[in-house]
Amino acid sequence: MGAKAGCDVNALEAWKTCKGDPSIIVAILDEGVMYTHPDLAANMWCNPGESVQGAKTDGDGNGYEGDLHGYNFVTESGDITWTDANDSGHGTHVAGTIAAVNDNGIGVCGVAGGDGTSNSGVKIMSCQVFSGQNSVTLAGEARAIKYAADNGAVILQCSWGYNSSESSIINGYTPGPATEKEWAETYPLEKEALDYFINNAGSPNGVIDGGIPVFAAGNEYAGNPAFPGAYSKCVCVSSVAADYTPACYTDFGSLVTLSAPGGDLEYYSKIGEQEDEYWAETTTEQKGAVLSTMIKNGQPAYGYMEGTSMACPHVSGVAALGLAYAAKTNRHYRAADFVALMKKSVKELDSHYGNGATKTYYMNHTTVGASPEIVQLSKYIGKMGAGLIDAAQLLDNIKNKKLSSDMKLPNVYVGIEKTVSLNLAAYFAGRTEGFSCSVVNGNVASASVDGKTLIVKGLAAGSTSLTVTAADGTRQTVVVTVRKSAGNNGWM
Numbered sequence: 001m002g003a004k005a006g007c008d009v010n011a012l013e014a015w016k017t018c019k020g021d022p023s024i025i026v027a028i029l030d031e032g033v034m035y036t037h038p039d040l041a042a043n044m045w046c047n048p049g050e051s052v053q054g055a056k057t058d059g060d061g062n063g064y065e066g067d068l069h070g071y072n073f074v075t076e077s078g079d080i081t082w083t084d085a086n087d088s089g090h091g092t093h094v095a096g097t098i099a100a101v102n103d104n105g106i107g108v109c110g111v112a113g114g115d116g117t118s119n120s121g122v123k124i125m126s127c128q129v130f131s132g133q134n135s136v137t138l139a140g141e142a143r144a145i146k147y148a149a150d151n152g153a154v155i156l157q158c159s160w161g162y163n164s165s166e167s168s169i170i171n172g173y174t175p176g177p178a179t180e181k182e183w184a185e186t187y188p189l190e191k192e193a194l195d196y197f198i199n200n201a202g203s204p205n206g207v208i209d210g211g212i213p214v215f216a217a218g219n220e221y222a223g224n225p226a227f228p229g230a231y232s233k234c235v236c237v238s239s240v241a242a243d244y245t246p247a248c249y250t251d252f253g254s255l256v257t258l259s260a261p262g263g264d265l266e267y268y269s270k271i272g273e274q275e276d277e278y279w280a281e282t283t284t285e286q287k288g289a290v291l292s293t294m295i296k297n298g299q300p301a302y303g304y305m306e307g308t309s310m311a312c313p314h315v316s317g318v319a320a321l322g323l324a325y326a327a328k329t330n331r332h333y334r335a336a337d338f339v340a341l342m343k344k345s346v347k348e349l350d351s352h353y354g355n356g357a358t359k360t361y362y363m364n365h366t367t368v369g370a371s372p373e374i375v376q377l378s379k380y381i382g383k384m385g386a387g388l389i390d391a392a393q394l395l396d397n398i399k400n401k402k403l404s405s406d407m408k409l410p411n412v413y414v415g416i417e418k419t420v421s422l423n424l425a426a427y428f429a430g431r432t433e434g435f436s437c438s439v440v441n442g443n444v445a446s447a448s449v450d451g452k453t454l455i456v457k458g459l460a461a462g463s464t465s466l467t468v469t470a471a472d473g474t475r476q477t478v479v480v481t482v483r484k485s486a487g488n489n490g491w492m
Contacts, residue, residue: 003242006347007388008261009314011111014321014391017399019102020112020121021324023207026098026155026316027070027148029141030091032080033126035069037092037300039107039293043099043114044069045123047151054078064147070126073136073144082295084132089295093305094159095124096293097313098320107302108292111317111391112324122320125153130160142193149201149211154323156197156213157316159309161229164222164251173220176227183227190228198233198335205410206426207327210335214316216308218251223383230255235319235339238384239311241267242288244352246380248361248373250308256385258342259349260314263289263306266361272368278303315389318342322394330429331404341403345394346387353377409468409476414445414458416484422454424468427476434471440464445480458482 025045035044035053046068049060053068055078064071066078075081082092095110102109103116114121127144129136136144148156162176162183169175177183184191194213201211215229217238229236236255239247239262246252247264268288269275276283279291279302290310294303319342326333333341357377362370398404409427414420425432435449441464446457454468461484469475 004244007240007242007244009111009318009388010347010390010392011109011321014395015102017392017395018321018325018328020099020114020321021327022119022121022123023327024112024122024155024320024323025125025151025153026122026157026320027125027127027153028091028095028098028157029127029129029144029148030094030157030159031087031089031130032072032082032091032128033070033095033124034082034089034092034293034295034300035080035126037096037293037295039100039104039300040092040095040124042101042104042118043110043121043124045125045152053080062151070128071144071147072128072131073140073147074128074131074134076140080126080128081131083298086132087295089303090159090305090309091126091128091130092295093290093292093303094157094309094313095126097290097310098122098157098317099124100293111314112321122324125151138187138189142189145193145197149197154202154208154211155316155319156201156211157313158213158229159216159307159312161215161218161226164218164220164224164226166222166224167218167220168222171220178224180227180231183231187228191231194228194231194234202335205407207323207331207407208333208335208338212319212335212339214312214319216312217256219249219307219309220251221249222251222253223379224253225251225255235315235342236385237308237312237315239263239308240349240384240388244349244388245359245377246384247306247308247311248359248363248375249306250311252380252383254383256383257339258315258346258385258389259387260311260318260389261290262308262311262314263304264361265289265306266363266365267359269365271362271365271370274366275304315342318389318391318394321391322398325395326398326404327426329398330407330426331398331401332407333404337403341397342389342394343386344402345390345397347390348387349384350381353381409478411478412456412466412480414456414480414482416458416461416482419455419457422456423452424449424454425452428468428470428474431470431472435468437466437468439466439480444482447480456480
C-alpha cells in the first residue's frame with residue numbers, strides 16, 4: 001500500500017510542451033458545472049451569440065435560450081444549476097480535473113487548464129443532464145449530445161452509465177446490458193446520438209474530424225465495464241490507485257480502453273473513519289481520493305471524490321491537451337486515429353499484476369471491524385485497457401506526426417454578397433503574418449488578407465481558384481464556390 005512514483009498522467013512533463021488551447025471544447029454531460037467558480041470561470045465556453053446565461057432570448061438562433069456556457073436539458077432552460085439539496089458537485093469536480101485554471105495561485109490545476117494567461121486553457125461546455133434527484137429522458141440525453149457536437153465540442157465527458165452486466169444483485173446492483181448488441185437494441189436512440197457525435201463533431205478541415213466520447217467504466221467491482229462506455233466507438237476508462245493497482249471498486253474487462261487515476265478510499269483510508277469531503281487550508285493529511293473544484297452550500301470550494309468518474313476526466317483532460325497541442329502544431333486527425341494514438345501513449349500496467357501479486361482492501365472501511373477483501377491481481381491482466389494514459393507520451397507522438405496529416409486550407413463556399421473568414425495560421429504551420437492572396441476570376445469572388453485572416457466575398461454564382469501564399473513562398477490553392485439563394489455560407 002502507498003503511492004509509487006510515476007503513477008499519474010505525467011502532466012508536469014507534458015506541460016513543458018503545452019498547457020491547453022481555447023479552440024478545444026469539452027462538453028461535460030453531468031450535473032451543472034458551477035461556471036462562476038473562480039478556478040473555472042476563465043475556462044468556461046462562451047457561446048459568441050449569447051451574452052447572459054439563462055436569458056429568455058435566443059441570441060444566436062440555435063434553438064436554445066440563454067445558452068452562454070451551455071444548457072440545462074433537465075429543465076429545458078438556460079438556467080444551469082448546482083444548488084439543489086441533492087446535487088453532489090459531481091459536474092464541477094470533473095470540470096476541475098479537465099480545465100481548472102493553471103498557474104493562477106489558487107486551488108487546483110486542470111490537465112489542460114492553460115498557463116495562467118488569459119484565454120489559454122481548453123473550454124468547458126456544461127450540458128446539464130442531472131439535477132438533484134432528476135435526470136433527462138433518453139430524448140433529452142440525445143439532444144444534449146447533439147447540442148455538444150453542433151456547438152463545437154470535440155470531446156464528450158461522461159462520468160456515468162448503466163450498471164455492469166456482471167454487477168452483483170446481492171450488493172444491490174441491477175445488472176445492465178451485457179453486449180453491444182443488447183445495449184444498442186435496448187437504447188437505440190442513445191447509440192444514434194453517440195454515433196452522431198462521433199461522426200459529426202469537429203471538422204474535416206480542423207484539428208479533428210469527428211468527436212471522442214469518454215465514459216467511466218463503472219464502480220461495481222465487476223469484470224465487464226458498463227455501457228455506454230463499453231461501446232466499441234467510445235473511450236472506456238477504468239480507475240487505478242496511486243500504486244498502479246486497480247482501484248478496488250473499478251469495473252474492468254476486455255472492453256476497457258484506458259486507465260487513469262481515480263482514487264481508492266477503501267485501500268488507503270483508516271478503518272472505521274469517515275474522510276473529510278472538503279479541502280480546507282488546515283488540511284494536512286494526504287487523502288486517497290482526487291482533489292478538484294467543488295461546491296459547498298452553494299459556494300465555490302474544493303473537495304475529494306473517488307471513482308471511475310474521477311478517472312474519466314483525467315483521460316478527457318489528456319485528450320483535450322493532446323488536441324490543444326495538435327492545434328498549435330497544425331496537425332489534423334480523424335477521431336478514430338486520435339483514439340488509437342492515445343492507446344499508444346500509455347504506461348503499461350500488466351507487469352504490476354503478475355507473480356502472485358495481491359491487493360487487500362476494506363469494502364466497508366468506514367465501519368469499525370470491517371473485514372479485509374483480498375483480490376488476486378492476475379485477474380486484471382489484459383483487462384485495464386491499453387494502460388495508464390500518459391500525457392507527455394501523447395504530445396511526443398503528436399510532435400512526431402504519428403497518425404496525423406497537415407491541416408490544409410479548405411475549399412470555400414460562400415453566398416452572393418456574403419463573406420467567409422478563415423484563420424490562415426491554422427493552415428500554414430502557425431505563421432501569423434506575411435500572407436498574400438489572388439483569385440483567378442475576380443468577377444466570381446474577391447479575396448483579401450488582414451494579418452492572418454483571409455476574407456473571401458462572393459460576387460456572382462460560379463466557381464474560381466484562390467491561391468494563398470505565405471512569406472516563405474509556401475502556397476496553397478483551393479476552389480471558391482459562390483452560390484445564390486443558399487443562406488449565409490453558400491450551402492443549399
